Amino acid sequence: MIRFQGTANTLGLLFCGTMTASMSHEIKNALAIVNENAGLLADLVALAEKGRPLNPERLKALAADISRQVQRADSIVSRLNRFAHSAGQPITTTSTREIFEFTAALAARMAAMKGVTITVAEDNTVLMQARPFIVENLLWICLKHLFAVSTGNQTVQLGAENADSHVIIGLQFAASTPVEEIGKLVTQEGQPLIIALQADVSTDAQRSLIRLTLPKKFEE
């Protein structure tokens, strides 16, 4: 168990590294636009000093653009902050919807790079006890393997349903997705997380579905 805990922590570290790299990239992109806007303001002032009149509407548009980029960066930093805090979060009662929406937000940029859209199924909130970080990490491993085989224009839907004392999380892929192959890779790579969550991974090739079955009430 100690060995698996160690490996789960290593996977968690990799998860943190991947997500922080992605979010810092997003922040840099927003900063790059703020930087160009500030530069353009300086350019316009320099032109005004040479006699070209300043257009107030253009200035208003630049101010609005800067404000929009600051909001964009702020939302990324809030997500990063929540993610950083979640790593140390203890076992808690949480809704699957909350976990799905946060995982989808974390992975959105990397999904977009691979032409994948992540959606969350409507009306499927199930309460469960778990360390959200570990569930998110396992979901990320599923998504990562999907991204690796994606040829673009793919959608994956995250959903959950009650099953007595368990909750079944489903990742619904497009029809041609090699779910059995992805399932095997997830089981191999995510084994320490699967053990830590007392979970089970299964696939349904006909429905292009990967199922993660987890206990609703987690006992360490």
Place this chain on the structure above:
Amino acid sequence: MSVKVLLIDDDQDFLAILSERLMIRDMDVTTVSSAVEAFSLVESRPYDAIILDLQMPEMDGLQALERFKAINPNLQVILLTGHATVAKGVQAMKLGAADVLEKPVDIRVLTEKIKKTQMQKNSGPGSEEKNNTVPSSAPGLSGSISRFIQGIQKRCKKS
């Protein structure tokens, strides 16, 4: 004659603002939001410099760089990245990038690099700079790669 620049980035806001700033500097700028859109353009129109984002959907900057070089080995491609790693920078330079710059970029530096690429493009065939290859006699890395790595090392020290 103004410098012809092809600017490729999937972020429309970035494209709009950077192209405006380059146009203020008397450059003739064309913008596209994906490398795939750019391939047909470079086949039909001459550009002095291509400014390419390293990370984009559909096809990333390094794959696109390889394709541009296959279309025309003399195309001068400057990569912009918000995600600088030494490995990617070295790979880009080995694939023939004229330079690798990190976002947010200093417009003076970018303008200087664009003008340099125009000079390289116009220099005679067989010139070492035009080919953008790492000289075999170089003691290690080319100047551009060294500067790129030095920049990263400097920032690591600061943090």
